[in-house]
Amino acid sequence: MEPFFQFRTAEFTDNCQTTVHQHAGMLQADSTWQSANGRLTFTDHFLRGIQLTTMTGHLHQPLKLELDVERPWTAMLYQLDGQINSKACASRPLHIGHGHQNVMGDEKTKNYYTFEGQDYNCFSVHIEPEYFTDLVVGNEEWLTIHQARLDRLEPFVLLPPGTVISLKQRALIEQIMACPYGGALKKLFLEARFLDLFIEQQALLRQVQRRAAGSRDRDTLHAIREFLDTHYAEPPSLLELARLFGTNDFKLKKGFRELFGTTVFGYVAERRLSVAQQLLLLTDEPVQQVAEAVGFVNPAHFATAFRQRFGQAPSQFRRGPKHQPVELETSHWPTLLEAR
Known part of the structure; x- marks a missing residue:
């Protein structure tokens, strides 16, 4: 031997x-x-x-x-x-x-x-x-x-x-x-x-x-969340999002909810409304234009979602006392702010 x-x-x-x-x-x-x-x-x-x-x-x-x-x-x-x-x-x-x-x-x-x-x-x-x-x-x-x-x-x-x-x-x-x-x-x-x-x-x-696989999956999910932070107005479908980041839609749905406590589109909806709140607070753009900027095609749907989230219609929020801004990274705000 x-x-x-x-x-x-x-x-x-x-x-x-x-x-x-x-x-x-x-x-x-x-x-x-x-x-x-x-x-x-x-x-x-x-x-x-x-x-x-x-x-x-x-x-x-x-x-x-x-x-x-x-x-x-x-x-x-x-x-x-x-x-x-x-x-x-x-x-x-x-x-x-x-x-x-x-x-x-x-x-x-x-x-x-x-x-x-x-x-x-x-x-x-x-x-x-x-x-x-x-x-x-x-x-x-x-x-x-x-x-x-x-x-x-x-x-x-x-x-x-x-x-x-x-x-x-x-x-x-x-x-x-x-x-x-x-x-x-x-x-x-x-x-x-x-x-x-x-x-x-x-x-x-x-x-x-x-x-190691769990760590890679967490890194992927955090990358997906960062992607949604800047693509909330026109997010891809779940299947497209999963393919874009080299995973599958089942792992994406399950892992995103477990890690962040919400669904992918629940996170997108919250992101849209948070940015809309800031735009209403910091700009004079019409409510309809704000709604379109954050991804709402139907202004009525935007008004309903905004009222459910913040307890006021968008127009009432703008007419009311100025609120303390929610902390957001300004680099993620829509370009309509830059156009003013």
């Missing part, structure tokens, strides 16, 4: 000793690196399609290593203690701090990492692309997360910086690191715990994806 990567830095390789053990259907490699800069022990378990790696020890100062990628992989990285940095991993800088994790793939043949921490403890899983695909394709939710990457060997980092290792993930990792069995039973135990960890990882990725 070939490793997914090799450390090539002379300072490391010259001070590292490795012993290899063959188990039933599994290869185990135990390595120890020791120098004036610190001491690290590595345990690698090679099973079908995966490499489980544990790194533990102490570092008196940062350890910089060159890593050669032997074959493509997807990695699940868990930084239990210490931290790891790379200036250009998966086409961008990577930092995983104490208690954090990430999922990534790096197709570059060479990379550079810096390990730091007086107490250093890291666990990682590297998975062959074919085996990763086999695990993912049978589950529709997982497939939606990874489908775009399955057939494209491009670098990626899936989780935002600072994603915390969950208690369940940590418990599964500790079970793997402290496996009490040997021989064939050890192989079965490690495979089972890996699958448990993989399932937990996909659940986390799904949560992150949903949060």
Whole structure:
């Protein structure tokens, strides 16, 4: 079983000793690196399609290593203690701090990492692309997360910086690191715990994806509201509005009401009346022209809506005492103000 990567830095390789053990259907490699800069022990378990790696020890100062990628992989990285940095991993800088994790793939043949921490403890899983695909394709939710990457060997980092290792993930990792069995039973135990960890990882990725989608949806809805702030006089239909912002009319209707407490056209109606109130207050334009400027074709409909909203007909409002203006951005007022 070939490793997914090799450390090539002379300072490391010259001070590292490795012993290899063959188990039933599994290869185990135990390595120890020791120098004036610190001491690290590595345990690698090679099973079908995966490499489980544990790194533990102490570092008196940062350890910089060159890593050669032997074959493509997807990695699940868990930084239990210490931290790891790379200036250009998966086409961008990577930092995983104490208690954090990430999922990534790096197709570059060479990379550079810096390990730091007086107490250093890291666990990682590297998975062959074919085996990763086999695990993912049978589950529709997982497939939606990874489908775009399955057939494209491009670098990626899936989780935002600072994603915390969950208690369940940590418990599964500790079970793997402290496996009490040997021989064939050890192989079965490690495979089972890996699958448990993989399932937990996909659940986390799904949560992150949903949060990201929710954030994008909120951004879209705020953009739609800003659009309506300046297009209230002649707004597009719901379907046209949804297409304009890359969503669908169902999500638009449901999301707009949940976020802003009103329907799209309820918001448009309120916007029209608020602007009309300001125009009546600050200009001498005829009521009919004000109604047309804010999007009312029928003056009677405008008068009825205005009375229901403000308790007065538009003409009564204009003849009454001057009210304190409602705060509005003047950049959104109709151009008839500029024409006076």
